[in-house]
Amino acid sequence: MTALLETRGLTAFYGDFQALFGVDITLARGETVAIIGANGAGKTTLMRAITGVLRSARDQILHAGTGIGHLPADTIMKRGIAMVPEGRRLFPSLTVEENLLIGAQHKGGRDLGDRIDSLFARLTGGPDPAAMAGDHDGSGHWSLETVYDLFPILRERRRSPGTALSGGQQQMVAIGRALMSNPDILLCDEISLGLAPVVIRDIYAALPRIRETGASVIIVEQDIGQALAVADRVYCMMEGRVTLEGRPDTISRDDIHAAYFGAAA
Amino acid sequence: MIGLDTLVQGVLLGGLYALFAAGLSLVFGIMRLVNLAHGDLIVFGAYLILVVVSVLGVNPFLAALVAAPVMFALGWLLQKVVLNRTLGDDILPPLLVTFGLSVVIQNALLESFSADSQRISMGALETASVDLGPVTVGVLPLITFASAVLVIVGLNQLFYRTAIGRAFRATSDDQVTASLMGIRPDRVFATATAVAMLVVTIAALYLGTRANFDPSAGPARLIYAFEAVIIGGLGSLWGTLAGGIIIGVAQTVGAAINPEWQILAGHIAFLLVLLVKPRGLFPQGGGR
Amino acid sequence: MSVYTVTTRTRASRTAFWGALILVAGLALAPLFVGRGTIQDLFFILTMLTLAQFWNLLAGYGGLVSVGQQAFVGLGAYALYGAVILYGVDPVVSILIAGLVAVVLAVPISVFAFRLQGAYFAIGTWVIAEVCRLSVAQWRAVGGGTGTSLPREAVAEMMLVPTIETALDVRASEARDILAYWLALILVVATIAGIYWLLRTRRGLALAAVRDNEEAARSVGVDAGRMKWVVFLTSAFGTGLAGGLIYLQKGRISPDAAFSVTDWTAYVIFIVVIGGLGTIEGPIIGVLVFFLLQSLFADYGAWYLMLLGLIGIGVMLFAPRGLWGLLSERTGIQLFPVRRRLAGGALKGREG
C-alpha cells in the first residue's frame, strides 16, 4: 500500500549549503509522526521542502504516490497539505478572523486565475502547476465556527490584529488557519516553542480532535517527552540525516541520546 | 488675490492628482514596486481613450469603459511577463526596467501620434459650471474630484472587505507564508497591477479631457503622483487624497501669484512637507 | 608559512595599466591627426563617460539610484554661464566654479533627498532636478526660460585658446573644441583614477560593505549614512564639472536642455546598465556601445530611443551585470580589480 506521504532520498539546499542529505520518511493515512532533533538538524528544512517553499526534484517527495517535489507551495497546499510554520508567522495586517479566513481562501476547483495561468502556461510553454493541484476540495469539518469551538478564546479576539495576541493565542490562530483548508496532512513546526507549560498543554489538547477529523499529522518537536507522548512513530534527525526511526514504546533513551547528539556523545 | 475660488480650484485639482497617485500607491503598497512608467501609462491610457472616441465615435466616458479591460489585461501581462522578474531584495532592477519602459512608451506614442498635443473632447461638459454658494466651479473638475473619492472608497473596500484584498495584504506582509495559504504571489501581483491599471484608465480619462496632453506628459504626472503619495504617507489612500489636494492648492495659489510659478509652487510644497514631516502627514495607514 | 599576500592587482590589471597609459597618450595627441568632427565625437564620448562613472559610483557602489543627476549638470553649466556673464571670469576657470557650485548646492539637496529611501530617493532626486530647472528658468540674467549664449568676447579671450591656435595652426573655433576635448580627457582620467583610488581605500571597502549589506556593515561600525553622503557629494562635484565643460563647448544653454532627464540621466543610465553596473569597466564599454548605436540609429529619432529602452530592459532582465559582467564571468578578467584576493599559496590556499 502506498504511503500518504513519502520522501525518498530528499536533498535540500540553501544556495551552495546543503541542509538535507537523502532523507527518507513516510507517513501513513491517519498516522501521527513526530520529528525530533537538535537545533539546526534540518527539521524545518524538511517541512519547507515538503510544502514546496524549497523546491526539490519531482520524485523526492511523493503524495499518495504522485511526485510533488517540483511543485510550488501554493499548489501543494491545494493538494491538502497544510503547514503551521515555525514562529507562527501570522499576517500582521490581518485580524484574527481574516488570518483564519485566508487559510480557507482556496475552496477547491479551478478558478478563473487557474484557467488564465493554464492558458498562459500553454502559450509560453512553461509549467502549469495549477494542473497538478489535485482534487482536494477544501471542504470538511473545519470552518470558522468549528475552529472557534476548538479555541474559544479566538472567538473573543476575532477582531484584533493577529499579532496583538499572546504567543499561545497566536499559535492557536496559526493552527486554526492551517485547519481551515481541511487538510489531509497537517505539518506542525515547533508549536510549543517559547510557550508556558500550561499553554502547551492546551494546544496539545487540540491534537486528538484534529486527528478525529481524519487528518494525518507530522509534528516537529524539540520536547522529546511531548513528542513520544503523542506520536505513533518518531524520526530523529541530525545534521540533515535521519538517524533513528521507531515507535515510542520500542526505542530507548540511549538510542535517542545517540541519535540526537551523535554516536560519540 | 488668493480668494476662496482659488482654494476650491486647488482642492478640485487635487482630486486629479490623487487619481494619478492611487495606482502608484496601490502597487507600491502590495509589492514595494515603484513604477517609474506610471505617468507614461496614464498618458498611454489617454491616447487609448482618444482612439476609441475617434474610431467608435462614442462619448469619452463610454470610451474609458471600453479601454478599461484593455488596460487591465495590459497591466496583468506587464506584471506577469516583465515586472515579476525584477522583484527581489535589490531595488535596482525594477527601477531601471520601469525607467526603460517609460522611455519606450513615450517614444512609441511619439512615433504613433506625433508630438502634437491632443485633447479628448467632452463637448458642452467642458465649459459647464455650477454655483456652489459663493464660488462657481466647473462640472468636470467636480466630477473628477468625486471620481477620486469614489476610487479611494472602492479601493479601500477592495482591500478590507474582499478575499482579493485579504490576499493583497497577506502577500504584502509575507510572501512565503502567503504561498503556504495557497496564494500565488506572482498572480496576486499581476492582479494588483491590473487593478492599478483600471485606476490609471480613470486618471487618463480626466487627464485627457481636462487639458491638453502629448507623449512627453508622463514624467510630470508621475512626479505629481509621487508627491501626493509621499505627502499623504505611505500606505494611506485617504492620505494620498490629502497629498493631492495640498499639491493642487499650492499650484493654484502659486499660479494666482505668478502664472510661471504654478508647477514650482507644487514642488516646493512637497519639499516643505518632506522637511517637516518626512514620513508624510498620515503615515502607516493612519488615515484609513 | 606565510606564502600568501593580499593583493588587489591582477595580471590583466597590470597590462591594462600600460594599455591605458598608451591609450591616454594617443588620445591626447589625437588633435594633431584627426579633424574637428572626430574631436567633437570624442568630446561627447569622454564627457558621457565621466557622467556615467559618477552615476555608477552613486548607484552601482553607493546603492543610490538617482534619476536627478541632470540637476548637477544644469547647475554646473549655469554656474559657469553665471560666472562668465555676470562676473567676467575666464570660462576655463569657471569650470571649477561649476563643480564647486554643484557640490555646495548638493548639501541642501541631500538634506531633502536623503529623507527618501530606495525607489523614493530616485523620484525625489527627479523632483529636485525639476525644481532646479524651474528656478533657473526664472533667472533673467542668464536668459530665463529661453536661455542664452556665452558672450563672444569672453570666449575669444579664453585662456590657452590663442596658444593652441598658433601652435596647431587652427582657427579659433577649432582651438576651442580642442581645448574642451583636452579638458574632458583630463577630467575622465582623473575621474576614473579617483574612483578607482576611492574604491580601494578603507572608505571604498566600507562602501562595498554598505552596498552588500547595510545592516551588517553598520554592525561592524561602518557609518552607512556618511558614506552615502560622501558619494553623493563627490558625484555632484564631478557631474557639475562635466556639466560646465559640456556647456562651455556647446556655447549655448537653455534650462530645458541643461536639465534634460533624457540627455543627462536616461542615456547615462543606459550606458552604465548595458556596460555593467558596479564596475569601472562597465561604463567604458557602455559608452562605446552607446556611441555606436547613436551614430548608426540616431537619425531614426523616436525609434532609436525605443530601441535603447528595450535594450536596457532586456539587459536588466537577462544579463543584469551587463556586457562587462558577461565578459568577466566568462574570462575572469578584471581590469580595475577592487576586491581583495588572496594570492599565492597555490592550491593549498583553498583549505588554508
Ligand SMILES: Nc1ncnc2c1ncn2[C@@H]1O[C@H](COP(=O)(O)OP(=O)(O)OP(=O)(O)O)[C@@H](O)[C@H]1O
Ligand atoms: N535560510 C537559510 N539560509 C541558509 N542556511 C539555512 C537557512 N535556514 C536554515 N539554514 C541552515 O540549515 C540547517 C538546518 O536548519 P533548520 O532550520 O532546518 O534546522 P531545525 O532542525 O529546524 O533547527 P531548529 O530546531 O533550531 O528550528 C542549519 O544548519 C541552518 O543553519
Ligand SMILES: [Mg+2]
Ligand atoms: Mg526549525
